[in-house]
Amino acid sequence: MRSSVHDEFLNETLPCLDLVYNLARRMVKDPYVVEDLVQETYTRAFEAWTSHRKPRNVEAWISTICLNLARSWLRKASTRRELPTDEIAKDRSSSNVESEAFQRLRSNLLHTAMRELPEEQRVAITLMDLNGFTAREAARIMSTPRNTVLSRVHRGRKRLASLLEEKVTIDEEA
Amino acid sequence: MRKHDPERSASLYLGGMVSGHARKRFEQHIMGCEDCWREVEMGRRGRALAESSRELAPQALREMVRSTVAAAPLSRRGLAFGARLGALAASVTLALVVVFVVLQPSQPQEIEILLSDYNRAEQLQRQTQAALPSVLGDLELVEVRRGRVEDMSMVVHEYVDPAGHIVAVYQSDSAFPVARGAEHSVSGATWSAMLDETVMFCADRPVPSLVIGDDQREVRLAAVELGLE
Numbered sequence: 001m002r003s004s005v006h007d008e009f010l011n012e013t014l015p016c017l018d019l020v021y022n023l024a025r026r027m028v029k030d031p032y033v034v035e036d037l038v039q040e041t042y043t044r045a046f047e048a049w050t051s052h053r054k055p056r057n058v059e060a061w062i063s064t065i066c067l068n069l070a071r072s073w074l075r076k077a078s079t080r081r082e083l084p085t086d087e088i089a090k091d092r093s094s095s096n097v098e099s100e101a102f103q104r105l106r107s108n109l110l111h112t113a114m115r116e117l118p119e120e121q122r123v124a125i126t127l128m129d130l131n132g133f134t135a136r137e138a139a140r141i142m143s144t145p146r147n148t149v150l151s152r153v154h155r156g157r158k159r160l161a162s163l164l165e166e167k168v169t170i171d172e173e174a
Numbered sequence: 175m176r177k178h179d180p181e182r183s184a185s186l187y188l189g190g191m192v193s194g195h196a197r198k199r200f201e202q203h204i205m206g207c208e209d210c211w212r213e214v215e216m217g218r219r220g221r222a223l224a225e226s227s228r229e230l231a232p233q234a235l236r237e238m239v240r241s242t243v244a245a246a247p248l249s250r251r252g253l254a255f256g257a258r259l260g261a262l263a264a265s266v267t268l269a270l271v272v273v274f275v276v277l278q279p280s281q282p283q284e285i286e287i288l289l290s291d292y293n294r295a296e297q298l299q300r301q302t303q304a305a306l307p308s309v310l311g312d313l314e315l316v317e318v319r320r321g322r323v324e325d326m327s328m329v330v331h332e333y334v335d336p337a338g339h340i341v342a343v344y345q346s347d348s349a350f351p352v353a354r355g356a357e358h359s360v361s362g363a364t365w366s367a368m369l370d371e372t373v374m375f376c377a378d379r380p381v382p383s384l385v386i387g388d389d390q391r392e393v394r395l396a397a398v399e400l401g402l403e
Contacts, residue, residue, distance in 0.1 A: 006244055017239060021231035035235055042239045046246050056339055056388065110227040129224035135189045140316050140334050147186075147301050154185030157220025158213075164223060 009049050013042065016059050019131045020066050026114055026126045027070035028077075037073060041066040060133065064141045067123065074119075113163040121156030124149050129157070184213035188221065281369070282351035287323045289372060291330070292342050292386045298323075298330050306331045306343060310399040313341055313392060326350075333396065341387035341396045350376050350384045364402065377402040 017038070024037040045062050055061035114122060120142075127138040128149075135153075139146040186192050187200055204210040281289070291298055298321035308315040313333035320329045323346075331343045344350075353374055356367035364377040373393045375385045383402055387393040 003248060005248055006246070010240060010243055014236070014240070017231045017236055018229070021235065022229055025229065035238070038231070038235060039239060039242050042243055043246060046243050050248050107227065110223060114224070114227060125220075125224045129221050130228045135191065140340070143314055143316050143334075145301055145317050150185045150189040150191065151182070154181065154188065154213075154217050157188075157218075157224060158216040159220070160223050161216050161220040 005050060006046075009046055012058050013045060013049075013062055016062050019059060020062055022130045023063055023066050023123075023126050024070060025111075026122050026130075027067070027119075028073065029115065033073065037066065037070055040069055044069065057137070059131070060137050060141055063127065063131065063133070067141060109164060113160055116163055117156050117159055120144075121152045121159065124152040125156045125160070128153050180207070180209040180213045183210055184217050187214065188217045281354055284324050284326060284351050285353045285374075288328075288344055288384065288386065289369065291323075292340075292372065298328060302329060304331060305329065305345075306400065310341075311395045313396060313399075333392075335389070335392050339387060339389040339392055341385060341389070341392045343396060343400065344384040344386065346382050346384075349378050349382045352376070364397075375402070 020038050020041055021034070024034045024041070028034055028037060041062065045065050048065070049055075114125070117125070123142060124138060127133045127141060128135065133141065135146050135150050138153075139149045142149060144152075183200060187197070192200055200210075204214055298319040300320050302318050302320040304315060304318045306315070310333060313335050315331055316334050317332040318329065319332075320327070322328065326346045326348055328344055328346050331345075333341045333343070335341070352365055353367040353369065353376075355369070356365040356374070356376075358365045363379065364375065366376070367374045368390075371388060373387050373390045375393050375397045377383055377397070380401060383400065385393050385396050385400075385402070387396070
């Protein structure tokens with residue numbers, strides 16, 4: 001049965017769902033694992049919510065939980081092979097409008113380019129550029145000095161821009 | 175003088191770490207420096223791309239999370255702990271109110287600056303090597319900075335606990351001024367104070383140290399782990 005604690009937790013943490021989802025999406029490839037990761041993040045967060053103190057910064061706190069779970073999953077996954085999945089086919093199948101197809105292609109290229117970044121750059125970019133954390137908050141979530149985070153974000157952004165240019169050039173030539 | 179490093183300069187500039195006069199100076203510099211211009215341009219382009227890849231969580235996932243949490247049991251141990259903590263917090267708050275109403279303190283300049291640095295990390299800017307352990311109980315070291323506060327040279331080690339509470343350990347080569355409204359220990363070797371929900375603990379030995387945090391338990395833990403009591 002749902003109590004006021006459940007309601008308080010959901011009120012405080014559900015606004016962070018997009019943030020957790022974006023982080024999970026950049027950490028693992030398989031959309032089913034992404035869903036599991038997000039749900040596990042919320043389950044762990046609820047346990048911690050009822051067992052410890054209420055966090056000072058809910059967004060940073062729940063991102064840290066998600067990041068730790070994802071890293072743990074990746075460590076285990078490194079010993080097994082991740083199943084390839086067709087994310088586009090799974091997520092979108094109904095529309096064939098040209099502009100939507102272009103958006104889909106662009107989004108897919110971007111997502112692929114993000115996946116090609118080293119993990120630490122990808123995490124730093126996701127925290128700062130997608131989820132809006134400051135360098136200081138990202139540094140705390142990643143347990144890394146602030147200047148290191150800034151350097152990773154900057155190198156990741158540059159690499160992302162070049163990767164996308166390369167991909168667009170290849171597509172145009174093909 | 176620091177060596178010209180376009181990548182570092184651009185990352186600090188885009189990260190909002192350069193302000194005021196230095197920002198204007200860098201903006202003038204990039205107008206004439208091809209390398210810095212390219213770094214900033216590439217950084218901005220990459221940031222725009224990354225921002226445009228933001229996605230909304232599917233509605234189905236939102237519903238799944240909602241029902242998973244709704245079905246999760248409450249932790250009894252957690253509730254008991256919460257109740258104890260609540261009682262402790264209430265008594266601390268009462269003490270704080272008494273201190274403020276009776277004393278109306280204004281703080282020494284160094285204490286004001288350190289409180290500001292604790293809240294915004296603006297005073298001590300230079301990264302430096304850690305001199306303290308990377309773990310203190312459940313606190314993990316995340317950042318080490320150094321700089322000057324008035325006439326005191328200062329190093330701060332910032333730790334964070336699993337709930338995101340920050341504990342900063344400031345160390346200097348000279349003794350810290352005593353915060354107004356502080357309470358001294360029986361031995362007189364240490365003092366503690368609570369200012370605007372921020373807890374401070376200070377000791378002169380083995381090294382003049384001031385521990386600042388927003389959670390009393392974590393501040394005490396850091397002090398004990400560092401042998402300040």
